[in-house]
Amino acid sequence: MSDFIKVAAITDLPDPGRQLVEVEDRIVALFHVGGEFYCIDDVCTHDGGPLSEGKLVDFAIACPRHGAKFDIRTGKALTMPATEDTIAHEVKIENGQVYVRVRDSQPHAPGAPDPTPPPLDSSSQWPAEVHTTAAKHEAPAIPEPPASKELSEDLVREELKKVIDPELFVNIVDLGLIYNVDLLPAEGKTNIKIDMTMTSPMCPAGPQLIANSKQVVGALPGVAAVEVKIVLDPPWTPDKMTDEARDQLGIF
Numbered sequence: 710m711s712d713f714i715k716v717a718a719i720t721d722l723p724d725p726g727r728q729l730v731e732v733e734d735r736i737v738a739l740f741h742v743g744g745e746f747y748c749i750d751d752v753c754t755h756d757g758g759p760l761s762e763g764k765l766v767d768f769a770i771a772c773p774r775h776g777a778k779f780d781i782r783t784g785k786a787l788t789m790p791a792t793e794d795t796i797a798h799e800v801k802i803e804n805g806q807v808y809v810r811v812r813d814s815q816p817h818a819p820g821a822p823d824p825t826p827p828p829l830d831s832s833s834q835w836p837a838e839v840h841t842t843a844a845k846h847e848a849p850a851i852p853e854p855p856a857s858k859e860l861s862e863d864l865v866r867e868e869l870k871k872v873i874d875p876e877l878f879v880n881i882v883d884l885g886l887i888y889n890v891d892l893l894p895a896e897g898k899t900n901i902k903i904d905m906t907m908t909s910p911m912c913p914a915g916p917q918l919i920a921n922s923k924q925v926v927g928a929l930p931g932v933a934a935v936e937v938k939i940v941l942d943p944p945w946t947p948d949k950m951t952d953e954a955r956d957q958l959g960i961f
């Protein structure tokens with residue numbers, strides 16, 4: 710087991726405050742909250758986001774990339790899209806100095822009581838079933854298109870709300886993934902061109918979202934063909950979500 714390493718004086722950090730510190734060639738995030746110090750890996754388990762740069766509310770840090778929250782006391786993943794805890798490191802205070810001993814994994818010993826503190830607030834918790842692989846990748850059923858409505862950009866966007874991100878359980882329009890919709894005449898019918906982005910460049914749900922988008926829009930009366938182009942510039946950021954999506958994800 711590694712040793713405790715001095716990383717800061719207790720006066721170096723305001724309360725609340727956070728800073729990155731180096732311990733044995735490892736960069737970790739140190740927090741000072743409510744008179745106590747905590748230390749977790751600076752890596753979001755969803756897709757590597759820098760947790761130290763996120764918004765801190767009480768003991769919850771929100772990843773700046775897609776909004777997953779972690780408990781800084783335990784490293785516990787509190788909300789999607791993170792499903793795995795990050796590592797919480799040992800901290801001790803001696804003579805006004807803060808010491809950290811890094812761990813390589815979470816210390817939950819088999820049979821030991823769950824060290825998780827009480828929930829931060831009930832609205833930030835996700836139902837347990839969303840943490841299962843089966844639930845995470847379950848393909849949502851797609852409702853039928855409306856019988857007769859004039860084809861328009863608004864109608865296409867309404868239809869695209871039927872496409873649900875299988876990791877976040879929020880529709881792709883409210884997530885802010887649809888950058889542009891064009892309607893182009895095509896011999897008495899209409900071609901639809903959609904510019905769509907992803908929450909991360911390596912998003913594994915991409916092919917499914919494209920196929921489902923083509924399916925729902927292609928089923929609209931008067932549509933000849935649907936093209937979905939993936940656009941990564943500008944990159945997606947959480948501020949592109951609607952308030953409704955933020956509510957669903959429990960983002961502050």
Ligand code: FES
Pocket residue numbers: 753754755756757758772773774775776777790791
């Ligand atoms: S990288 Fe942190 S929520 Fe996606």
